[in-house]
Amino acid sequence: MMTIKYRPAPEQDLIWHPLDSMTLLFHRPSGITHMLAEPAPAILQVMADAPLSAAEIAVRLTSAFDIDPDLETETIVQARLAELFDLGLVDRVPG
Amino acid sequence: MQPMHQILLKIGPAAFRIASAWRQPLEQLEALYRDYPVPPDDLVDFTVRLEPGKPWRRHIRPSVHIGGDFWLPDAAPLPLSQGLLAGEMGMNLQMALGWRRHLLLHASSVERDGEALVMTGLSGSGKSTLSAMLAQKGWRFMGDEFALLSIDSGDIEPFPRLISLKNQAIGAMEEVASAERFGPEMRGTPKGDIRHLVPPKSAIDRMEEPARPALLLFPRFGHAPALRDMGQSEIFVRLTQASTNYVALGEAGFCALTRFVDQVPARAMDYQSIEQAEELIESLWSERR
Numbered sequence: 001m002m003t004i005k006y007r008p009a010p011e012q013d014l015i016w017h018p019l020d021s022m023t024l025l026f027h028r029p030s031g032i033t034h035m036l037a038e039p040a041p042a043i044l045q046v047m048a049d050a051p052l053s054a055a056e057i058a059v060r061l062t063s064a065f066d067i068d069p070d071l072e073t074e075t076i077v078q079a080r081l082a083e084l085f086d087l088g089l090v091d092r093v094p095g
Numbered sequence: 096m097q098p099m100h101q102i103l104l105k106i107g108p109a110a111f112r113i114a115s116a117w118r119q120p121l122e123q124l125e126a127l128y129r130d131y132p133v134p135p136d137d138l139v140d141f142t143v144r145l146e147p148g149k150p151w152r153r154h155i156r157p158s159v160h161i162g163g164d165f166w167l168p169d170a171a172p173l174p175l176s177q178g179l180l181a182g183e184m185g186m187n188l189q190m191a192l193g194w195r196r197h198l199l200l201h202a203s204s205v206e207r208d209g210e211a212l213v214m215t216g217l218s219g220s221g222k223s224t225l226s227a228m229l230a231q232k233g234w235r236f237m238g239d240e241f242a243l244l245s246i247d248s249g250d251i252e253p254f255p256r257l258i259s260l261k262n263q264a265i266g267a268m269e270e271v272a273s274a275e276r277f278g279p280e281m282r283g284t285p286k287g288d289i290r291h292l293v294p295p296k297s298a299i300d301r302m303e304e305p306a307r308p309a310l311l312l313f314p315r316f317g318h319a320p321a322l323r324d325m326g327q328s329e330i331f332v333r334l335t336q337a338s339t340n341y342v343a344l345g346e347a348g349f350c351a352l353t354r355f356v357d358q359v360p361a362r363a364m365d366y367q368s369i370e371q372a373e374e375l376i377e378s379l380w381s382e383r384r
Binding site: 015017019020021022024026028031033035 | 326327328331332335342345346349350353356
């Protein structure tokens with residue numbers, strides 16, 4: 001079975017700006033300002049240049065933020081990735 | 096085509112040509128803007144056109160349609176007796192839809208000690224009245240409708256148009272400002288009763304002098320006096336809603352607004368009287384930064 005992998009929008013397309021409880025992300029190609037709540041900014045930050053699956057991102061998140069890995073993490077990551085894809089902030093690539 | 100009358104106005108960084116099928120609105124504007132300079136070389140940024148919607152409406156029950164470089168297709172015409180208001184609304188429309196040299200915030204602003212207090216809020220929040228009142232108490236009036244946030248420097252540039260007093264604010268200002276500063280009272284306009292007030296002379300003389308923003312307030316009239324801290328996310332969202340050109344400015348608007356939110360302390364302020372508001376503002380101003 002083919003796994004869907006994800007990669008973030010190119011770094012030069014984004015301007016990050018942390019606020020108190022949210023993170024602003026200005027997307028240059030669309031001119032749209034996104035206001036992201038956790039864990040969406042953390043998901044984008046742990047995605048390196050190589051495309052990753054939702055399961056791989058969940059592993060990186062749990063180790064980066066020292067949380068217990070469970071099935072739910074991957075489900076949450078999957079849901080956020082679908083939203084980030086709709087916003088044009090991540091791309092899908094065949095795994 | 097019928098001949099048009101016209102006047103040229105320079106207000107802060109913006110220059111306007113107001114063209115009108117009737118003399119009356121222009122005579123009123125000319126009288127109220129009598130102390131303002133004319134644009135250098137007659138160059139203007141925008142043209143506002145006050146014309147009859149239909150040719151016969153020039154003379155029969157004359158109604159003023161607001162046009163110009165930028166216009167709204169569904170704007171209702173105003174009776175000629177409200178032609179002055181039509182001229183002011185026309186200038187607002189050009190700025191809201193066409194200005195790109197600053198980030199525009201629907202806000203009033205006043206200056207003291209070289210720094211600016213910016214007040215933003217919905218219609219009825221009292222931002223216009225507060226700016227007019229503070230201008231009677233030693234603050235320099237910078238504008239009651241739009242605060243112009245410089246994209247490069249982060250300063251607020253003055254845009255001291257006529258102060259648009261509505262409903263109860265008219266009587267309150269008539270008690271403290273001299274009679275020759277008032278325009279005609281217009282009753283029953285789409286925005287309620289309106290009377291325009293000429294800004295103090297110092298505001299006009301110093302309309303090229305920007306000021307560094309030092310305090311942002313979100314006033315709300317009609318609630319027991321209180322100050323509330325606000326999170327940066329709430330401030331950012333409310334300022335994008337208060338800006339008419341944030342989206343149009345793209346990255347420049349994003350950078351200007353995030354810098355403003357980072358650097359300028361902000362509070363929500365509830366009040367029930369001008370005196371309460373002044374007291375709260377004085378306490379915040381003295382302890383700013």
